[in-house]
Amino acid sequence: MISVTKVNKSFNDKHVLKDVSVDIPEGETIAIIGRSGSGKSVLMKHLIGLLSPDSGTVTVDGIDINAITYAELRRVRRNFGVLFQGGALFDSMNSFENVAFPLRTFTEMGEPEIEDVVKRCLAMVELEDVGAKLPSELSGGMQKRVALARAVALQPRYIIYDEPTSGLDPETSNTIDELIRNLADQLNVTSIVVTHDMHSVLNIADRAAFIYEGRMHWTGTIDELHRSDDQVLKAFVTANEYKIGLS
Amino acid sequence: MKFSNEIKVGLTIIVATVIFILGVRYFEDLPLFDSTYDLVAEFDNAGGLIGGNIVRVNGVVVGSVEDVYISEATGKVMVEFHVDPNIPVTEGTYATITGFDALGVVRMDLVLGPADGPKIPEGGMIAAGTGGDxxxxxxxxxxxxxxxxxxxxxxxxxxxxxxxxxxxxxxxxxxxxxxxxxxxxxxxxxxxxxxxxxxxxxxxxxxxxxxxxxxxxxxxxxxxxxxxxxxxxxxxxxxxxxxxxxxxxxxxxxxxxxxxxxxxxxxxxxxxxxxxxxxxxxxxxxxxxxxxxxxxxxxxxxxxxxxxxx
Amino acid sequence: MVKQTLDIVLNPLATLGRYSRLLFHAFGAVAELSIYRKNLWEQMVKSGVDSIPIVCMAAGFSGAVSTVQTAYQLVTPLIPRSTIGAIVVPSMILELGAVVTGFILAGRVGARIAAELGTMRVTEQIDALESMGLNSIGYLIVPRVLAGIIMFPVLYVAACFVGIGSGMLIGDLGGFVPAEEFLVGAREFFQPFDPIFGVIKSIVFGFLITSISCFKGYYTQGGAEGVGRSTTQAAVASCVFLLLADLVLAATLL
Incomplete structure (x- = not known):
């Protein structure tokens, strides 16, 4: 359970997050939606303490992550797996080493065991054969899938996806969506998907939180989203459906 | 053959350390591997002698000056130096400081005592001779x-x-x-x-x-x-x-x-x-x-x- | 106008503050070194062992040039030829060895570190490390700075060795001064503190270059262009502070 309460955040003179509050219950998949530059990614970084709020609190499992020491914060972060926008694979390591990295760093596993886990993770994203390849030799979609394998290697309780489908063709986007859904079902994790791709929201999310101009404009289930007559939300959803219609 | 990073680094550091130590000993005129023979001489005037200057016997370089300082007890100039252990520095040996301070070429000359005399022990004191500049x-x-x-x-x-x-x-x-x-x-x-x-x-x-x-x-x-x-x-x-x-x-x-x-x-x-x-x-x-x-x-x-x- | 003037004073102070904070965090993370040991070895090879050829080349040339130029300037037959050795060797040990190494590594190591960390920053690899629960400063910066502190003196020794050797060789082959006389001069004017001072200098340079480059790279902003900017700034700032440190050290220790 993650709860964000009345978080404010400014960069220099720019007020990015204004009194943002949202609760993310255990086991659910929540989509944080909004236009580019609305503050979605900033909110996401608050969830794992990469940014700290000017005011307000972020609690993970009841712990205020901004009131604890760096060492404790890092322990909290080990509950998270994060899939960054560009994958953020370490480009000095090949795919296998990237996935093995958290295992080697944080577990006492022996090398055969690690190999076993890495193979399983890569198989889950249907990339068994790319272990020896460097990130630069992979396509953008493949990089994201390897990054996903790395994010889940330590079996986190929370997985955060930052724009998982942006910059990918619709088919690859669908594959990623499917992976996210499968992970949520198989591993029973809490997923937070930061996206502006409504297609993917409708595919995978249980609930949605709509950020508009730095404020939490609307929250509710997907059913409620369909029924909502909020003009701003409707405009955002419609614009996306129009795009989906085109593609 | 591929070496691990640890081996590469370790080897490099060891080689550098060896070069450093041998190089410093060489330039200090210390024998590269042998031990040295340390002596002290007392003067009224150091004439610009400093650590690193050479020590000679009959015009042959045999060692170098380690340190020059004023003795707190006597107020005299004490010169610590070392020479090749094979040099027969016997009783009766005396030391003079020669050369030009202005040129920075100051050195210490030893005039050895009789060859059959007893050797001055390690750390022993050598008298100052009268050497004009x-x-x-x-x-x-x-x-x-x-x-x-x-x-x-x-x-x-x-x-x-x-x-x-x-x-x-x-x-x-x-x-x-x-x-x-x-x-x-x-x-x-x-x-x-x-x-x-x-x-x-x-x-x-x-x-x-x-x-x-x-x-x-x-x-x-x-x-x-x-x-x-x-x-x-x-x-x-x-x-x-x-x-x-x-x-x-x-x-x-x-x-x-x-x-x-x-x-x-x-x-x-x-x-x-x-x-x-x-x-x-x-x-x-x-x-x-x-x-x-x-x-x-x-x-x-x-x-x-x-x-x-x- | 007032604000601009104030910024000229405050911006460097703010930068110094951020730099100090980064170093403070880095020192705090030294205790976790055992986790990042593998990185330390890797950085020692990348910054140290792999830099040996270029450092030796630069030092070799500067040693040779020193000999030729000293010989060119010593026209009086009154001054013995061994003086060439007495000038080239101490200048190599005192100044050239450390500074040439420093400049070469500001370009080679400093730029590499800034580009690496800058790329990791803009592609969110640093965030990825942090999100896994790793101490990114401990993982990325401590091994690089430590590798600099450990390996720069090694490179300094290599530079002096090659520089003096090439100076002696050129002196002998070029007919300026026979190798024996060169060494006699070098030994006569040798000060035991010189190489110690050189090692101290190279340690300080190693720390400065790596820490400044880490700082520039770690706080890169603005995509690929930002990485380019950080890289340039890292190399330039390293060189400037290297010269500054050279002066400060010479003034305090000599």
Missing amino acids: LMSDLTAQAPEMLEDVSSVVDQLNGVLAETNAMLSAPDSDFRQTLTAARGSVEQIEGLLASERDRIASILSNTDSLTADLNASLGEDGEAVAALIAQMEETMATLNEDLERFQETNEQLNELLQKLNNGEGTLGLLINDSSMYHRMDSTLSGLNGLIADFQSNPGRYLKEMKIVDLF
Whole structure:
């Protein structure tokens, strides 16, 4: 359970997050939606303490992550797996080493065991054969899938996806969506998907939180989203459906 | 064969450390692998000696100075140094500091004691010997030399004055002494000519002395003693010359007496003024040379000045 | 106008503050070094072992040039030829060895570090490390700075060795001064503190170059262009502070 309460955040003179509050219950998949530059990614970084709020609190499992020491914060972060926008694979390591990295760093596993886990993770994203390849030799979609394998290697309780489908063709986007859904079902994790791709929201999310101009404009289930007559939300959803219609 | 990072780094660091230690020991004139033989010497004046300067025995480098400091107990200069352990530093060995501070070439020379004497133990004390430094010797000698030269000049001036007085005396008789005087003048001229050569040879001696000095400064403070000996020789030569001048003086005095007792006539001398002019010009030439030497000894001694050397 | 003037004073102070804070965090993370040990070895190879050829080349040339130029300037026959060794060797040990190494590594190591960390920053790899629960400063910066501190003296020794060697060789082959005389001069004027001072200098340079480059790279902003900017700034700032440190050290320790 993650709860964000009345978080404010400014960069220099720019007020990015204004009194943002949202609760993310255990086991659910929540989509944080909004236009580019609305503050979605900033909110996401608050969830794992990469940014700290000017005011307000972020609690993970009841712990205020901004009131604890760096060492404790890092322990909290080990509950998270994060899939960054560009994958953020370490480009000095090949795919296998990237996935093995958290295992080697944080577990006492022996090398055969690690190999076993890495193979399983890569198989889950249907990339068994790319272990020896460097990130630069992979396509953008493949990089994201390897990054996903790395994010889940330590079996986190929370997985955060930052724009998982942006910059990918619709088919690859669908594959990623499917992976996210499968992970949520198989591993029973809490997923937070930061996206502006409504297609993917409708595919995978249980609930949605709509950020508009730095404020939490609307929250509710997907059913409620369909029924909502909020003009701003409707405009955002419609614009996306129009795009989906085109593609 | 592929080496792991640990091996590469470890090997590099070890090689660098070995090079560093051996390199420093080499430049410090320490034997690369052997232990050293440490000694201490006590001096009144370090003369600019510092750590790192070399230590020699009979002109051979055998070690180097470790540290130079003032002893708190005695206020004397203590010089810690080390030498090749194979050097027989026996009882009776003494140390001197030589070389030029201004050039930064200061070194310590050891004069070894009798070879069959007992060896001084590690860390033992070595006495300071009396070693002059070249410049102080030179400066001590220079005024003496100048004094000698100026006494010669004084005497010559006296001679000239008497000659003038004699020449201007109206009642002296020159005629009879003229022949004698001519002979005397020729003698004087010959003497002066030979003296001129001698002065030239003195100067060339000085030149070669300076060359020696240059050579010795360039490579080696060793020749200093020899150089000073040579200087002393030069002084002796100068003294001899002075004696000769004195003889000349006496001869001139005789001549004057003859002139004073005179049987010749002054008129002839006046008519025949060429002798007077010749003598006058010769003497004034010599006078000029000596006056120049007196007022401007730098020109003849200049190569000995350290500032002009470098 | 007032604000601009104030910024000229305050911006460097703010930068210094951020730099100090980064170093403070880095020192705090030294205790976790055992986790990042593998990185340390890797950085020691990348910054140290791999830099040996270029450092040796630069030092070799500067040693040779010193000899030739010293010989060219010593025209008086009164000064013995061994003076060439007495000038080249101490200048190599005191100044050239460390500074040439420093400049070469400001370009080679400093730029690499800034580009690496800058790329990791803009592609969110640093965020990825942090999100896994790793101490990114401990993981990325501590091994790089430590590798600099450990390996720079090693490179300094290599530079001096090669520089003196090439100076001696050129002196001998070029007919300026026989190798024996060169060494006699070098030994006569050798000060035992010189190489120690050189090592101290190289340690300081190693720390400065790596820490400044880490700082520039770690706080890169603005995509690929930002990485380019950080890289340039890292190399330039490293060189400037290297010269500054050189002066400060010479003034305090000599």
